[in-house]
Amino acid sequence: MVLRAGTWAVLLGLLAVLAVAVVVPRVAGATPYAVLSGSMSPAYPTGALVVVRAVEPDAITIGSVITYQPESGREAVVTHRVVAVGIREGEIRYQTRGDANPVPDAEWVRPVQVRGEVWYAVPHLGRAGTLLDLRERRWGIWLLAGLLAIYGVSLFSSAYRDRRRRTPQGDHGDARGRHRAERDEPVGVP
Numbered sequence: 001m002v003l004r005a006g007t008w009a010v011l012l013g014l015l016a017v018l019a020v021a022v023v024v025p026r027v028a029g030a031t032p033y034a035v036l037s038g039s040m041s042p043a044y045p046t047g048a049l050v051v052v053r054a055v056e057p058d059a060i061t062i063g064s065v066i067t068y069q070p071e072s073g074r075e076a077v078v079t080h081r082v083v084a085v086g087i088r089e090g091e092i093r094y095q096t097r098g099d100a101n102p103v104p105d106a107e108w109v110r111p112v113q114v115r116g117e118v119w120y121a122v123p124h125l126g127r128a129g130t131l132l133d134l135r136e137r138r139w140g141i142w143l144l145a146g147l148l149a150i151y152g153v154s155l156f157s158s159a160y161r162d163r164r165r166r167t168p169q170g171d172h173g174d175a176r177g178r179h180r181a182e183r184d185e186p187v188g189v190p
Contacts, residue, residue, distance in 0.1 A: 007155065015148065017125065025051050030119055033067060033077060034126030039098025040065070040079060044118070049126035050079055052116035057092055061085065065118040066094065068109045077115055080105060 025032050030053035038046050044065075052067045060066060060082060067079040080096035083104050087093065093108040 028053060028119075030054075031115065032126075033079065035079065035121075037098075039100050040081070041100045043099055044079065044121050045123060047125075047127040048121050048123050050121045051119045052079070053119045055114070055117040057111035057114070060094060060114070060117065066096065066109070067115045067118065068096070068113040069115060070107070070113070072113075078105075079118060 024030075030051045032049050032051050035044050035046055035048040035050060044050055050067065055064075055066075062082055062085060064082045065079060066082060067077050069077050078096070080098050082094045083097045084095035085092065086095070086108070088108065092111060094114075095104050095108050097104040
């Protein structure tokens with residue numbers, strides 16, 4: 001019984017991790033990113049998973065933690081805290097700084113560079129994403145989902161078999177849903 005409860009706990013834990021890392025961001029239109037450096041420690045340590053969702057430029061204020069693309073056309077992104085907001089050349093700009101960095105970033109961030117604001121973060125979960133490339137992660141997600149489905153089916157079939165074993169043989173009732181002892185006529189009389 002304890003083993004079965006532990007098995008269910010592991011299964012539910014894996015499903016929760018899958019939901020936090022994949023399902024919730026997809027449903028909400030958000031994007032998960034792995035934190036690769038310690039510039040935002042201790043709030044977002046190396047290996048954390050940050051989930052970022054789109055935000056209007058005027059909603060970004062001092063203290064907001066944003067993820068932005070420093071160079072157009074490159075996949076690399078940076079997640080830093082906004083320390084100043086200003087206007088340059090008629091456009092809003094954000095000055096950012098990593099929490100662990102002593103000085104602000106040299107380049108101000110334009111709204112077109114912003115991928116979004118950090119919605120939530122999960123420590124250590126980003127490490128799995130850094131070990132695999134995008135294609136391998138997709139395969140891994142499908143593989144994990146398939147294994148969880150197979151595991152769930154095996155748990156249910158095992159429980160069904162156990163339940164069938166505990167039911168006494170020959171005590172399944174007749175077609176009307178009553179047991180033989182409850183019939184109106186005696187058993188074995190023509």
